């Protein structure tokens with residue numbers, strides 16, 4: 001069986017095009033790696049993990065170069081649902097059971113800080129990325145209301161968190177114009193944004209700080225030497241005292257079998273033609289972002305020009321769907337049949353990294369010269385915005401907060417694609433079936 005004929009980062013060539021790409025000019029860095037380079041820190045990957053690492057490290061005075069295989073934002077950071085959510089992919093009750101109360105509480109604090117960090121970067125640097133408050137969990141199942149209520153009260157009592165508002169069946173209907181939801185939980189500490197505008201806004205600051213950004217520069221291999229790592233690109237090499245690997249779902253074999261910790265999953269998104277503000281407010285009354293409670297979630301929100309950006313549907317093979325528009329559109333009209341006749345202007349997809357426990361994996365390799373962070377499991381917009389800060393703290397010798405992620409144990413599934421894809425696919429099939437049974 002042959003998998004991964006192409007590198008994952010090369011797999012977006014078959015899409016109609018992303019709304020985000022149409023909404024902002026690409027960065028188009030002028031830097032070219034035409035000669036060998038010596039540098040303090042080389043960052044690999046031009047998504048939010050890489051860009052926030054470059055920003056934080058250059059602020060501390062290190063010389064920094066960033067290599068991106070394609071363009072800044074070509075990966076998940078420039079393609080995602082734009083939901084800037086607090087917390088982790090798993091709830092606090094699960095985290096407490098799995099990691100203990102103290103560790104779970106520390107992660108909760110980091111989850112809050114992650115959103116605050118992104119808000120502060122947006123505000124401090126005047127990045128126009130269409131920030132809107134509020135993310136709503138829409139309950140598809142009868143017992144969701146009870147679950148929401150438990151979560152709201154648990155967080156109020158144990159975490160002093162009062163950012164939730166609960167909706168019953170009548171109330172959710174006033175928020176979202178769809179018949180399929182039975183309840184809702186609004187999070188007022190979460191936001192939604194145009195993620196590519198955020199990322200490009202941050203990358204422009206890097207250029208001002210003389211960080212070298214090498215786009216269209218895939219890193220082919222990394223070789224450990226005593227005092228440096230040799231970063232091999234197609235024609236030239238970079239000798240770096242430290243390396244940050246920020247490739248998330250696009251990592252492939254760059255760190256050998258480290259990618260066995262996660263499953264790269266392709267998730268797809270569409271954007272309608274602009275519906276106008278009035279119609280948009282009819283659909284989502286308060287312009288919140290929405291995600292539902294199924295295992296394979298639908299998530300959606302309105303763009304700055306009132307298009308419905310609707311994400312949902314995943315594939316688990318190592319190939320991107322050639323045509324994903326209809327695949328997602330079918331899901332969209334199940335939720336909003338009234339939008340059946342609106343045109344779909346954009347259709348795209350991205351790759352995310354899902355770990356078995358749905359928590360990110362941070363770590364070090366090559367005698368503390370190489371640092372990595374990946375596996376945000378579909379909840380990485382805010383966390384990858386914080387990752388750069390934690391990696392910088394670690395490089396500067398303060399590992400306390402980096403270790404809150406680094407000490408989480410992960411299951412690694414060996415023999416890469418041969419076992420990983422079938423194991424994950426059958427687990428997902430089981431959850432899909434469970435969703436279907438609960439949903440009926």
Ligand SMILES: Cc1cc2nc3c(=O)[nH]c(=O)nc-3n(C[C@H](O)[C@H](O)[C@H](O)COP(=O)(O)OP(=O)(O)OC[C@H]3O[C@@H](n4cnc5c(N)ncnc54)[C@H](O)[C@@H]3O)c2cc1C
Pocket residue numbers: 009044045046047048049050067068069070071072073074075076077078079080081082083084085217218219220246247248249250251254267268269299311349350351352373374376377378379380381382384
């Ligand atoms: C469709 C979709 C919807 C999502 N929706 C949400 C959401 O609403 N909210 C949320 O919180 N999270 C969401 N996520 C997850 C979130 O986008 C990611 O967790 C986050 O963007 C990861 O950022 P990153 O910088 O670590 O990785 P990425 O943004 O994926 O960047 C990795 C980069 O590394 C580059 N690269 C790979 N290999 C090499 C190499 N050898 N050399 C050089 N460069 C290389 C790639 O080209 C890529 O640009 C979504 C993800 C997807 C795909």
